[in-house]
Amino acid sequence: MIRLRQLEVLCAVIDLGTTSGAAEALSVSQPAVSNMIRHIEDLVGFPLFKREKGRLTPTPEALHIAQEAQHLFSQQKRVDRIINQLRGGTVGQLNVIATPSIGYVLLPRLITEFTRTRPRVKLSIELGSVDDIIQQLISGRADLGFSITLPRHTALSVRPMASGNMVCAMPEDHELALSRRINVLDLNHVRHISYGFGTPLGQMIDEVYRKNGIERRYFCEVRHTSTALEMVSAGAGVALVDNFALLGVARRSIAVREIEPAMPVALHGVTSNLFPTSHVAMQFQEFVRDALNDPAALAEWGITADYS
Amino acid sequence: MIRLRQLEVLCAVIDLGTTSGAAEALSVSQPAVSNMIRHIEDLVGFPLFKREKGRLTPTPEALHIAQEAQHLFSQQKRVDRIINQLRGGTVGQLNVIATPSIGYVLLPRLITEFTRTRPRVKLSIELGSVDDIIQQLISGRADLGFSITLPRHTALSVRPMASGNMVCAMPEDHELALSRRINVLDLNHVRHISYGFGTPLGQMIDEVYRKNGIERRYFCEVRHTSTALEMVSAGAGVALVDNFALLGVARRSIAVREIEPAMPVALHGVTSNLFPTSHVAMQFQEFVRDALNDPAALAEWGITADYS
DNA sequence: ACAACAAATAATGTCAGGTTATTCGATATG
DNA sequence: CATATCGAATAACCTGACATTATTTGTTGT
Structure with a gap:
């Protein structure tokens, strides 16, 4: 089987007309x-050049071979280009599922930033609960997950991205806004939005109430903090939310207090152990971690983490 | 620039699943x-396999590269084949695959005519279904295809040659021979040979039956019209065939009627866009088209298109 | 006759890609 | 549980494809 390199040399000699010319073009020596x-002539068994008067002129056979070889070269370049793209993470696909x-709000912006330098990456973002995240990851439908609750599953690798x-x-004009800091138990005294007992967040809050022997009471139950935040923003009431949900949202007359x-x-950040994680997925995970720990960068993209 | 051999090894490991398997397939040692x-991993800069539990599982990137590399291999084989043919002393080559x-019958005669003036062209004729034709063309093993069914494939160029x-x-003494023209639906009443539902021809005929709410019934199912014609010629029964199949066959007591x-x-005529079409191939394609549209020329070679 | 150039030859170096022998880790088995 | 088995990795070494430099040979223009 003829070697790629051999065809390369053959074509160079045909193109340049002389061995010395070809040698220079390929940056090797003339011999x-x-x-x-x-x-190559020994290999193929017939002459590729006519040698006369100290010159080389290609035979029709050689020309034919060279012609065909061009496609081989372009294919090789194509593969090489793809490898380079994979190296830079500018190609591939990235299916993210997140809480x-x-x-x-935040993830779409980050992805936009991320893909600004990677135009050929195919993307999808899906939202879902922890269980959804687990499901999608172990089934291989998603490459990367982001979750607040940490999923307990042996087939998943979990890496901390940021703490909050x-x-x-x-609402800005709410009576509680007068306090600098709010006791969680006091929420029982105002119309507030909270999370079902079945949700991890609900259990986490219930834990506090239970320790104090008080029963949690709320007028509206939602599943996700972003939903709660949306309702707060509409003036429906008060809610406990994680600070990640606040990142990047327009501060439409919302006041935020510590608790x-x-x-x-x-x-x-969560990945599956059942499938190899793609290079882009790892890159994006790092990108998110770095971004979340670098308020300056976030600010640059119009995302403020400041809610004092 | 990645070497051909490296891709070869990469693909082998992906295909076989283990290094030892790949080693055996390539007849080299496992190390x-x-x-x-x-x-290769050092070269490209990112992992191609996940190593866990002493096993290798390819990353999406590796799969992507392997996929692309396939084209390279087929190109290499193509060049190698061409060299082998040149070694055999031919200046040109023409590999035709046709329905x-x-x-x-017809094509062998046309090729004979065509090469009468081109003695150093190496030939091959292959017969096959549309799918075979597509496969051979896109893999570069055939230069030119002829098909009744028109192949839908983006990498193929299709040119109409003749209509029929x-x-x-x-059989001449068949009862139906008394009619000047035969209704397709009437075939249900005689022992006749037809085409499987899976074949394009079968579907085309079924369409007619379906429109009339009748189920097609036949006693023998074949794939190609030439086979059907052979059976008719042997007196087995009646069959629908395309008129191209009739061109050039000795009229051994066969009667032909319109339907x-x-x-x-x-x-x-079909050629691949993936490879440049050789000059001979284009010439032959034109030759066939001209011949089919020139009954006089056909007659001169003992081929008659007349079946009145 | 001789400089100028192109190709071939000779002697030698180097590295990709191969070898055998062996070890290590994971899994299956009596 | 000891042990056989299998796949991957590591180490040390070998080989040939393909490169090098130095030199020779043949052709051509002045």
Whole structure:
């Protein structure tokens, strides 16, 4: 089977007309080319050049071969280009599934930033609960997940991305806005939005109430913090939300206050162990982590993490 | 620039699933493969396999590269084939693949005529279904295809060569021979040979039956019109065939009648866009078109298109 | 006759890609 | 549970394709 390199040399000699010319073009020595040509002729079994008066003129056979070889070269370049693109992460596909609190506003912006330098990446963003995230990842439909609640599943790898807190969001003119810091238990005294007992967030808050022997009471139950935040923004009431949900939202007359006891939360990046994680997916995960830990960068993209 | 061999090894490992398997397939040692994979990973700068539990699973990137590399391999094989043919002392080559109806009788005669003035052209004729034709063309093994069914494939160029009709062929002494023109639906009443539902021809005929709310019934199912014609000629029964299949066959006591509804068919010349079409191939294509549209020329070579 | 150029030859170096022998980790099995 | 099995990796070494430099040979224009 003829080698790629051999065809390369053959074509160079045909194109340039002389071995020395070809040698220069390929940046090798003239004898290297000369030997190679002879070697190929031995290999194929018929002359590729007519040698007369110290010159080489290609035979029709050689021309024919060279013609066909061009496609081989272009194919090789194509493969090489693809490898380069893969290296730079500018090609591939990236299916992300995330909890709405980050996926609703922040993630779309980050992805936009990320793909600004990677125009050929195919994307999809999906929102879902922890269970959805687990499902999509272990089934291979999603490459990367982001979750507040940390999914317990042996087939998943979880990496911490950023740490945050639950905070209290309310309409600007709300009575609670007068306090600098709000006790979680006090929410029982106002119309507020909270999370079902079945949700991880609901259980986390219930834990505090239970310790104090009080029953949690709220007028509206939602599943995701982003939904709660939307309602707060519409003036429906007060809600506890994670600070990630606040990143990037237009501050439409919402006031935000710290709570006590502090309820730390963390954002996790999740990948499946069942399938190899793609290069772009890893890159994007790092991109998100870096972005979340660099308020300056976020600010540059019109996302402020400041809610004092 | 990635080497051909490296891609070869990469693909082998992906296909076979293990380094040892790949090593065996390539007839080299297992460490050779192992080292090569590592070397490629260094070269491209990102992992191609996930190593866990002592096994290798390819990353999406590796799969992507392997996919692209396939074209390269087929190109290489093509060049190699061309060299082999040149070694055999031919200046040109012409590999034709055609549907049997034209390829069985007519094409051999046309090729004979064509090469009368071109002694150093190396030839091959192959018969096959539309799918075979598509496969051979896009893989570069055939230079030119002729098909009744027109192949839908983006990498193929199709040119109409001649138009024709389905006609009804039967033994001379058959009762139907008394009619001047035969209704397709009437075939249900006689022992006749037809085409499977999966074939384009079968679907085309079924369409007529379906419109009339009748189920097509036949005693023998074949794939190609030339086969059907052969059976008719042997006295097995009646069959619908395209008129191209009739061109050039010795009229061994076969009667031919027009049918209603008329079922027009066309013969197409097909070439691949993936490779440059050789000069001979284009010439031959034109030769065939001209011949088919010039009954005088055909008659001169002992081929008659007249079946009145 | 001789400079100028193109190709071929000779002697030698180097590295991609191969070898065998062996180890390591994971899994299957009596 | 000890052990056999299988796949991957590592180490040390070998080989040939393809490169090098130095030199010779043949052709051509002045």
